[in-house]
Amino acid sequence: MITLANTDEITISIPKDLAEKLKKRAENAEFDSLSTYVTYILRQVISHIEIDENEGDKTITRKDEEKIKEKLRSLGYLD
Amino acid sequence: MDNNVLIAGVDGASWNFLMPWINDGELPALKRLLGSGSSGDLKTVVPPLSSAAWISMVTGKNPGKHGIYEYLDESGRLLTSKSVKSEKVWNVLSQHGKRCCIVGVPLTYPVEAINGYMVSGVLTPHNEKVYSYPSEIMSLLRKYDYRISVEYEKNDPLIPDQQNVIERRDHFLKEIYYAMERKYLALKELMNERWDFFMFVFTETTYVKDLFWDKKEVVLEFYKKFDSYLDDLIKTYSAKNPDPYIFVVSDHGFSASPKRSFNFRVWMNNEKILEDKRTMLQKIVPKVYKRLIKIKLSKLLFLLPRPKIVRESFQRRIVQSSGIYYKYPGIFIDKSGMKEDEYEGLRDKIIPRLREMRDPANNSKIFQIVEKRESVYSGENSKFAPDVVVIPMSNYANVFSYESDKLVEDIKLYLPGRHFSDMFGIFLAYGGSIRKGKLSGVSILDIFPTVLHILGIPIAKDVDGKVLTGIFKQNSGLSKQEVTYATEKYYANLSEKDRIRNLLKRIKT
Numbered sequence: 370m371i372t373l374a375n376t377d378e379i380t381i382s383i384p385k386d387l388a389e390k391l392k393k394r395a396e397n398a399e400f401d402s403l404s405t406y407v408t409y410i411l412r413q414v415i416s417h418i419e420i421d422e423n424e425g426d427k428t429i430t431r432k433d434e435e436k437i438k439e440k441l442r443s444l445g446y447l448d
Numbered sequence: 449m450d451n452n453v454l455i456a457g458v459d460g461a462s463w464n465f466l467m468p469w470i471n472d473g474e475l476p477a478l479k480r481l482l483g484s485g486s487s488g489d490l491k492t493v494v495p496p497l498s499s500a501a502w503i504s505m506v507t508g509k510n511p512g513k514h515g516i517y518e519y520l521d522e523s524g525r526l527l528t529s530k531s532v533k534s535e536k537v538w539n540v541l542s543q544h545g546k547r548c549c550i551v552g553v554p555l556t557y558p559v560e561a562i563n564g565y566m567v568s569g570v571l572t573p574h575n576e577k578v579y580s581y582p583s584e585i586m587s588l589l590r591k592y593d594y595r596i597s598v599e600y601e602k603n604d605p606l607i608p609d610q611q612n613v614i615e616r617r618d619h620f621l622k623e624i625y626y627a628m629e630r631k632y633l634a635l636k637e638l639m640n641e642r643w644d645f646f647m648f649v650f651t652e653t654t655y656v657k658d659l660f661w662d663k664k665e666v667v668l669e670f671y672k673k674f675d676s677y678l679d680d681l682i683k684t685y686s687a688k689n690p691d692p693y694i695f696v697v698s699d700h701g702f703s704a705s706p707k708r709s710f711n712f713r714v715w716m717n718n719e720k721i722l723e724d725k726r727t728m729l730q731k732i733v734p735k736v737y738k739r740l741i742k743i744k745l746s747k748l749l750f751l752l753p754r755p756k757i758v759r760e761s762f763q764r765r766i767v768q769s770s771g772i773y774y775k776y777p778g779i780f781i782d783k784s785g786m787k788e789d790e791y792e793g794l795r796d797k798i799i800p801r802l803r804e805m806r807d808p809a810n811n812s813k814i815f816q817i818v819e820k821r822e823s824v825y826s827g828e829n830s831k832f833a834p835d836v837v838v839i840p841m842s843n844y845a846n847v848f849s850y851e852s853d854k855l856v857e858d859i860k861l862y863l864p865g866r867h868f869s870d871m872f873g874i875f876l877a878y879g880g881s882i883r884k885g886k887l888s889g890v891s892i893l894d895i896f897p898t899v900l901h902i903l904g905i906p907i908a909k910d911v912d913g914k915v916l917t918g919i920f921k922q923n924s925g926l927s928k929q930e931v932t933y934a935t936e937k938y939y940a941n942l943s944e945k946d947r948i949r950n951l952l953k954r955i956k957t
Contacts, residue, residue, distance in 0.1 A: 398944035399937045413948055416561035427558035433573035434526045440574075441519055443600040443609040444658050445705075445863050446497070 383407075450644065451880060451902050454685050455695045455895070456678060457553070457649030459498060460657055460867055461874050462701030463489065469668055477679035478876075481696060485878030486919040488887035492700045494817060494824055494837055495777035496870050498554045498570070499527065501699035501892060502649065506553065507534040508896025508911040512825030512833060516555065517777070519571070522832055526571065529556050533829060535908075537645070537896050538562045543945055544905050546644035551635060552596070553649050565638060570651050572596045585638075592634045595627035598655060610862035617659040621666070624659075625673065628652040632677040639685045644903060646685060650674065654867070657702050661865025686879075693880040693902050697895060701870030703842035708807060709859040710814055710840065712774035712848045718855070719801070721794070722772055726850070734850040774848040776868060778821075778834025791835075795820055798836055807844075807856050814856070816841050816869060826912075842869040877916070881924030890916060902926060906934040 388403065395406035429437070441447040470479045493504045493511055495518060503516040511517050514534040521527060532555065538548045542563035550556065550566045557568035559581040566581040567589065579596065580586050598620060602612045613620065628650060635648055653674055660666040678696070686692055716722035771782040772794075779798065783791055802818045817839035821830060824837045840846050845859055845868070875890045880902070893913030900907050901915040920927035 394944065398941040400941060400944075409945065410948055412563075413945075429526060429528060429557075429573055433575070436574060437526055437571055438520075439609060440597070440600055443613045444655070445610060445861065445866060447519060 378404075449690070451693060451904070452643060452689045452691075453645050453693045453695070453899050453902055454682070454689070455645075455647040455697060455899070456681070457502070457647065458653050458674070458678075458696060458698045458874065459649060459651045460654030460700060460702045461698035462870065462872055463874055465664075465667075465702065466671070466874065469671065474668060474672055475675040477675045477682070478696070480679075481682075481694070481876055481878045484884050485694075485876055486882055486885050486887050486916075487874070487876040488890050490697055490873040490875035490890050490892055492871055492873055492892045494839060494871075496700035496839075496867060498651065498654070498699050501873075502554050503532055503536075505697070505699065505892045505895045506536045506538070506647075507532070508537075508893050508907075508913040509534050510825055510827065510893065510912050512830035513827030513910065513912070515829035515832065517832060527555060528571070529558055529560065529568070531555075537647075537899060538564070538566070540900065540905065540908075541645050541903065544903075546903060546905075547642065548645045549638055549641075549643050549647070551638065551648040552631060552651065553647065554651065564643070564645075567594075567634075568596065569649055570597050574599055588637060589634055592630050592637075594630050594634050595623075597651065598623045598627055608862075613659065614862045620659060621656065621670075624652045624655045625670070628674065628677070632681065635681055636684050639681065640688055643685075643689055645899065646689075648681075653698075654702070657865045658863050659865075661702070661704055661863075663864075691880055693882065694878045695895065695899075696874065696876040696878075697892075698873035699892070700867050701872045702865055702867045703870050705861040705864055705866045706840070706843050706845040707858060707860075708809075708843055708856055709845045709847050710805075710856050711852060711854065712779070712846060713770075713850060714853060714855045716772060719797075721798070722770055725770070731850075737851065774838070774846055775834070776846060778838045779836040781835040783835075795836055802836075802838060809856065812841070812843070814840055814844050816871075839871075840869055842866075844869075877919045881921045881926050882919050883921040887916070887918055897931075901929070901931055906932040906938055908934050 391406060392403045395403050398406070400406040400409070438447060466475065466478065469475050470482060473479065492501045494500075497518055499519055500511050500516050503514050504510060507514045514532050516527060516532055519527060521531065538550050539560070539562070541548050545563065548562055548564040548566075550562070550564070552567060552569040554569045555571055556566060557572035557576070557579055559566045559568050559579060561581055565585050567585065568579045572579045574597070578586055580589060600609070600613050600616075600620060603616070604612070607615070631648070631650065631652075639646065653671070656667055656670040660670075682694060713722065717724055773780055781791065781794065786794075799818050799820070802815050805814045806812060807814055815838055817824075817837060819837045821833045821835050821837060825833045838846065844856075845861070873892070875887065891913055893911075894916050895913065897907045897911050897913045898916045898919070901917075907915070915931045917927060917931065
């Protein structure tokens, strides 16, 4: 169980063995608390899922790349 | 309350052309900021190009570490945000729970998930539908008809790229104004929130100079508009984010286009550094090409995609097969089959001769920077830098060409302005406990650690820049506060974060 004092935050429950494991890692990495560590992990997970949902793993197509190069050439930034 | 920082990026600005206008009262916002802030020249990195320079600013590291030198990688592919090998200021601030808004910084496409908002800058594909994080910000951008950049589309496909830009420059000027206005309006709305760090870049301030450096009154009018936007943006931001630390900075300076060219191929042949190993065909083609492009009709041949690619790869092959060649910003030497002392001997021969080099026509110095790679760069990506870094004086263009046999000759570039040699941008800091005064020796690498210092975040030891402690008022909290570097344990924490993030990057949903 994680208890948080801040009123903008809520308390959630996680299995004790998982909490112990996370707590060790949090301490080794000098996170302030188990809560900040768990929050960090969740934030990262969610943001990556979001970015994947929104855009997938974006790469620039050859056609777009040529278009950008043409613009750079137009301004003399590329030969 | 915690400090907050606003960085206003003005691409390609330098004091040498701004100061006369400021003194004449033409740019009142800049004048006001200068009157009560700390200011000076901002020394940029080699090469002074937007991609290398802005990335150096937002990482605090030299290109030898972050790996960004220009716009293409060594195999000719376009660089993206994924090519940047170092943590950017918004990564570090997000890790520390600071809210960031980043708009228009070059080389930020594809956008990253940060603690806040990000809108990518130039080098974003022009048809891209989503170039913001989170994607919901796109509706705000669409509402203002936001433009990342200006498209220099052609009416006549036969016209060379730069000729098109210059012939239609009055039309493109309107588009540059429009893009700047759209960005200004979107920024105003984005500023209407609480931020710890806000950074925007106006690239339009360089475009107008690329096209109109020969008509200063046009550039001035544009900068007057920019100045009024800057004034309003600072007021808008400060209303929501009291007492901000404000930085107005640029990535490089600007000059008139070079009138003379220096041909490294001819010089290397003369110095017996480079043997001419071309086949008969390779000797004839460039000269035939040079004649052909002067004839209007034959342009057609070279503007079609296939001949264009053939020409480029033909040139690249003869240049790279030579084992030593010049490509901005320096001389590349193929070390394979060369002993270490042979290599050093070659560099030791080249460097003093180039430093002494003068134009036979007018005795002007041709080069401003001639250095060994390791004197300019440090870090594991230094290997992509030229073996000898060579930046010419602004009146000279460096070429490596088989299309002419003259060492130094006149050239006529289409565009009136350029910045391949302009090592100084602007630095201006204002607000918070920043003192009034002039400052010298400021590097573009110093912005990153200074921002971290203001926001109370320890600085990683591999950051190249230094905290600009001289900008703070005596006896202010920030001048007394010791510069904090991250401890080894702190790295352990960050690397745990990296481990999680890297793991997540591999997991595809």
